[in-house]
Amino acid sequence: MTIDIIFKLILIASIFGLSLVTAMYSTLAERKFAGFFQDRLGPDRAGPYGLFQPLADGLKLLTKEEIIPESANTFLFLAGPSLAMLTACMTSAVIPWGTYIEVDGHKLPLQVADINVGILFVFGVVSLGVYGVMIGGWASNNKFSLLGAIRGASQNISYEISMGLSIIALVMITGSLSMREITDQQSGFHGMNWYVIKQPLGFLIFLICSFAETNRTPFDLPECETELVGGYHTEYSSMKLGFYLFAEYINMFISSAVMATLYFGGYNFPFMHDLGLSQNVVAMLGVGALFIKILLFIFFFMWVRWTVPRFRYDQLMRLGWQVLIPLAILNIIITGGVVLFFQ
Amino acid sequence: MDKMFYFLAFLAILSALMVVLVKNPIHSILYLLVTFTSITGHYILFNAQFLAAVNFIVYMGAIMVLFLFVIMFLNLNGETEPQKSTLVKFAGVISGGLLLLVMVASFKKAVTIPLNTEVDTQIGLIKNLGMVLFKDYALPFELASVLFLVAMIGAVMLAKKDWK
Numbered sequence: 001m002t003i004d005i006i007f008k009l010i011l012i013a014s015i016f017g018l019s020l021v022t023a024m025y026s027t028l029a030e031r032k033f034a035g036f037f038q039d040r041l042g043p044d045r046a047g048p049y050g051l052f053q054p055l056a057d058g059l060k061l062l063t064k065e066e067i068i069p070e071s072a073n074t075f076l077f078l079a080g081p082s083l084a085m086l087t088a089c090m091t092s093a094v095i096p097w098g099t100y101i102e103v104d105g106h107k108l109p110l111q112v113a114d115i116n117v118g119i120l121f122v123f124g125v126v127s128l129g130v131y132g133v134m135i136g137g138w139a140s141n142n143k144f145s146l147l148g149a150i151r152g153a154s155q156n157i158s159y160e161i162s163m164g165l166s167i168i169a170l171v172m173i174t175g176s177l178s179m180r181e182i183t184d185q186q187s188g189f190h191g192m193n194w195y196v197i198k199q200p201l202g203f204l205i206f207l208i209c210s211f212a213e214t215n216r217t218p219f220d221l222p223e224c225e226t227e228l229v230g231g232y233h234t235e236y237s238s239m240k241l242g243f244y245l246f247a248e249y250i251n252m253f254i255s256s257a258v259m260a261t262l263y264f265g266g267y268n269f270p271f272m273h274d275l276g277l278s279q280n281v282v283a284m285l286g287v288g289a290l291f292i293k294i295l296l297f298i299f300f301f302m303w304v305r306w307t308v309p310r311f312r313y314d315q316l317m318r319l320g321w322q323v324l325i326p327l328a329i330l331n332i333i334i335t336g337g338v339v340l341f342f343q
Numbered sequence: 344m345d346k347m348f349y350f351l352a353f354l355a356i357l358s359a360l361m362v363v364l365v366k367n368p369i370h371s372i373l374y375l376l377v378t379f380t381s382i383t384g385h386y387i388l389f390n391a392q393f394l395a396a397v398n399f400i401v402y403m404g405a406i407m408v409l410f411l412f413v414i415m416f417l418n419l420n421g422e423t424e425p426q427k428s429t430l431v432k433f434a435g436v437i438s439g440g441l442l443l444l445v446m447v448a449s450f451k452k453a454v455t456i457p458l459n460t461e462v463d464t465q466i467g468l469i470k471n472l473g474m475v476l477f478k479d480y481a482l483p484f485e486l487a488s489v490l491f492l493v494a495m496i497g498a499v500m501l502a503k504k505d506w507k
Contacts, residue, residue: 120396127404
């Protein structure tokens with residue numbers, strides 16, 4: 001029993017550490033890719049190839065002057081970034097990072113909590129994510145911040161609907177809401193039975209919605225600098241701003257992990273059962289495979305950011321309500337028909 | 344488990360009281376959020392995972408966001424709050440008092456039921472819940488969903504001003 005608890009604690013600590021490190025280096029990758037796409041070098045001064053740039057950025061944010069506006073609501077002003085960070089880190093609890101490893105005959109699954117409503121948990125935490133933006137934006141007592149916060153809220157609510165509908169179609173095939181079961185179902189056909197093949201439209205909708213939920217370009221209207229100065233974090237300085245920026249990268253990492261798990265086989269990789277390796281090695285390779293998928297998705301997020309221009313607000317709403325929702329409902333109907341046909 | 348229950352119950356009641364006691368409407372909503380969080384905790388104690396998740400998503404994730412959204416838009420505060428007339432205040436006190444009377448009357452008749460340990464604790468899991476809803480109570484469930492659909496269409500109709 002104790003080995004399980006110790007293992008869980010190690011797992012939680014390492015997942016937390018890994019998501020922070022990934023988020024940290026995503027900031028560097030973002031700037032490097034931006035440099036590449038715009039035909040310039042990107043940061044290259046701190047350390048070899050600019051590898052220490054995230055540390056320098058973090059140190060800069062930590063040591064900057066802490067400013068709390070006089071007219072702001074102090075408690076909520078501080079609660080905003082904390083909530084953003086909290087909700088960003090919560091989702092990782094239900095993501096299966098690997099199969100299981102065996103220590104002294106104990107089977108230790110590489111997942112913090114295998115609850116049987118895993119997808120709903122992810123969805124719930126995602127829908128809470130908007131509070132960080134809203135509370136921070138309102139507490140700043142600044143018109144631009146408030147506008148950013150309201151944009152964030154309406155955007156999140158609009159895109160949550162189509163996201164939920166695309167998940168419903170997926171759940172109709174899987175017959176389970178547990179993230180681990182869904183991943184295991186994708187291990188057939190030499191670990192290549194990925195749900196993206198059965199749910200291409202659903203995946204597309206989910207992908208677009210996760211861009212909107214993480215406030216990434218082309219949906220980054222809450223922090224649209226051409227109209228709203230800095231959006232909801234206009235008044236934030238120092239590490240509080242750092243938390244908001246950091247939460248965005250953690251969100252990106254987590255939603256990449258969710259997409260990889262639900263649609264791209266999670267820790268399954270081609271020919272995973274045919275290698276003849278021991279369980280522990282296969283599990284570790286699986287974790288590696290999941291991380292490769294996640295990094296590819298993060299790259300995709302950045303690729304889109306430096307390629308596609310930002311939407312106008314009415315275009316964003318039209319896409320969400322008039323295109324994605326009907327498409328998602330159509331997807332549900334088609335999936336239902338196919339499921340009935342093959343029963 | 345017992346301590347957890349008392350903690351959650353205390354939190355729920357305290358934050359529910361704060362909802363009505365604090366002056367700032369935004370703070371009220373945030374306290375209401377805490378109330379819903381503790382109710383979600385109660386559902387988890389009951390092993391009603393689906394109900395907990397749905398409470399989380401629907402109440403905390405959607406309805407409360409909309410409340411917050413509307414109140415932020417209206418920007419209610421002490422100065423802009425409409426002053427209520429004495430008549431309205433009296434009406435409020437009387438109807439509130441009547442509600443209290445009804446509640447006191449019903450609680451007076453209440454008896455403590457002995458704890459039933461034979462209850463199926465797996466009933467709240469999504470599989471069992473789905474079986475119950477779609478087999479035993481299929482018709483009421485479908486009727487309720489039609490009701491929601493009608494309400495949704497009605498909301499769209501009302502929101503659309505230039506309806507021809």
